[in-house]
Amino acid sequence: MRKEFMKAAKRVGTFLTVGLLALGLSFNAQAQNDLPLPSFPANFEVAEYRGQKGCVPDDSDYITAVSINSGAFLKGTQLVMQSPKDGKYNEVFYYNYLLDEGYLLSDKQDGKLCVIDKVTNLSFGTAGTFNHVVFDGEITKSHCDQTPYRFEGVCGSFNSLSAKLTANGFDLQWQGLDSDGNIKTLLSGNNKTYVLTTNTNNNATVLTKVSTHGEYINYEDKNAPGFVAALK
Numbered sequence: 001m002r003k004e005f006m007k008a009a010k011r012v013g014t015f016l017t018v019g020l021l022a023l024g025l026s027f028n029a030q031a032q033n034d035l036p037l038p039s040f041p042a043n044f045e046v047a048e049y050r051g052q053k054g055c056v057p058d059d060s061d062y063i064t065a066v067s068i069n070s071g072a073f074l075k076g077t078q079l080v081m082q083s084p085k086d087g088k089y090n091e092v093f094y095y096n097y098l099l100d101e102g103y104l105l106s107d108k109q110d111g112k113l114c115v116i117d118k119v120t121n122l123s124f125g126t127a128g129t130f131n132h133v134v135f136d137g138e139i140t141k142s143h144c145d146q147t148p149y150r151f152e153g154v155c156g157s158f159n160s161l162s163a164k165l166t167a168n169g170f171d172l173q174w175q176g177l178d179s180d181g182n183i184k185t186l187l188s189g190n191n192k193t194y195v196l197t198t199n200t201n202n203n204a205t206v207l208t209k210v211s212t213h214g215e216y217i218n219y220e221d222k223n224a225p226g227f228v229a230a231l232k
Contacts, residue, residue, distance in 0.1 A: 035069045043070035044094065044103045044115050054115035063113065072096040072103065073219070076173070078193055080213035081106075085149035086116050095122070102176070119184060122176035124218075130183050133158040133175070135203040143204035147182070147197055154207035158198050161205050162187065165194060173216050184208075188216035 041047035041056070044066055049055040056063055067073070075095035082088045089106035092113060096102065101120045105113040127133050135157055144155035154161070162172065162185065170189035178184045183198040186209075193216045195209035 037065045037069055040065040040069055049112050055112045058111050076216055076218045078211050078216045081209050081211045083209040118179045119176035124174050128175045132198050132200050132203045139204045143202040144206055147199045147206045150206040150208050158205040
């Protein structure tokens with residue numbers, strides 16, 4: 001499954017790059033008729049497949065078309081992510097550099113990919129400027145319990161948890177605001193990946209996603225400002 005997933009991810013990234021370069025597309029299309037490919041959804045969030053909104057068929061050409069319409073590049077992939085909320089799935093991350101927003105898609109090998117979260121205000125390779133991630137006050141169990149869908153036994157301030165991970169060989173890949181207004185941070189290393197969620201109401205940071213099936217793969221070159229500018 002790993003080889004098939006990585007081949008598909010690379011194929012989508014290649015199709016997206018070639019398609020954009022060939023068409024010389026602008027990312028500013030808003031109305032459906034103004035989209036580069038008006039027969040396809042404007043983005044992953046509004047797409048619908050088999051009656052399920054936020055889903056697209058597991059078809060590389062279709063996914064590429066939606067990517068082109070939304071101006072989002074393949075930013076990263078993670079094999080066999082697991083969370084109390086969404087179960088087990090392969091995660092695919094598409095990022096729009098100009099709008100600073102990204103879509104996290106789940107691939108459960110069931111013929112479709114679906115949006116499980118939208119993230120904004122992103123920073124890559126370092127923590128953002130959120131006050132909540134520099135908080136070093138007391139975090140109690142009642143604070144931890146206010147964040148649903150978490151793994152038990154891991155809770156504290158962002159500084160304390162992230163410091164332990166980075167000291168053990170983990171690198172911060174990205175951080176941003178999720179659709180609930182909380183702060184998501186993905187750290188990866190030692191063939192594992194962890195996602196921390198910092199509750200912006202009380203500053204408690206908990207563990208919400210885990211993968212023990214290899215590290216996060218970051219498609220860094222797809223989001224360089226020069227690369228984006230060259231496509232305009």
